[in-house]
Amino acid sequence: xxxxxxxxxxxxxxxxxxxxxxxxxxxxxxxxxxxxxxxxxxxxxxxxxxxxxxxxxxxxxxxxxxxxxxxxxxxxxxxxxxxxxxxxxxxxxxxxxxxxxxxxxxxxxxxxxxxxxxxxxxxxxxxxxxxxxxxxxxxxxxxxxxxxxxxxxxxxxxxxxxxx
Numbered sequence: 001x002x003x004x005x006x007x008x009x010x011x012x013x014x015x016x017x018x019x020x021x022x023x024x025x026x027x028x029x030x031x032x033x034x035x036x037x038x039x040x041x042x043x044x045x046x047x048x049x050x051x052x053x054x055x056x057x058x059x060x061x062x063x064x065x066x067x068x069x070x071x072x073x074x075x076x077x078x079x080x081x082x083x084x085x086x087x088x089x090x091x092x093x094x095x096x097x098x099x100x101x102x103x104x105x106x107x108x109x110x111x112x113x114x115x116x117x118x119x120x121x122x123x124x125x126x127x128x129x130x131x132x133x134x135x136x137x138x139x140x141x142x143x144x145x146x147x148x149x150x151x152x153x154x155x156x157x158x159x160x161x162x163x164x
Contacts, residue, residue: 031105039154062103064089064096065111072115077139080112117153120146124161131158 018041026034067089072080085108086096100108116138123134135143150158 062099064091064099065103068096068100068108068111069115072112073119075139076116076119077137079139080109082108113149116140117146117149120150121154121161124150124158 022034022038025037068085071085071088082096083093086093089096091099097108100106100111104111106114119138120134120140123129123137127134129137131147132143135141135146138146140146147158150156150161154161
């Protein structure tokens with residue numbers, strides 16, 4: 001939805017102005033601020049997409065990062081091994097690590113964690129699943145680990161996030 005050609009940025013589709021604003025915020029002020037902004041401005045209007053704006057934007061910067069995002073989303077509930085992921089994409093773990101860090105400023109496993117947390121936030125917004133059920137669906141063996149990550153990621157407990 002976002003295209004960049006040197007200093008010219010454009011966005012298309014409905015709510016393009018929001019996507020463009022979030023992309024520019026992520027690029028120039030950091031992904032955390034963009035994600036927090038997305039939560040405050042977009043979640044209610046675009047619950048089905050808001051949690052994915054930042055990972056998708058980050059991954060779109062590099063074709064390999066985009067493949068990683070798809071790989072993780074297709075295997076969300078399963079354990080993800082860096083070497084197996086790299087091998088499935090025809091590259092080495094070292095190359096995968098370098099490219100993901102360059103595209104997202106995250107290690108591959110941090111990107112996996114971020115995608116899982118974003119998926120958990122989406123499920124909190126759109127379902128009545130319990131935290132252990134959500135943890136299982138997004139690849140966390142322990143719901144307390146997911147709880148801690150949600151608090152660290154959002155500053156709110158899952159109960160607070162659900163009651164918004």
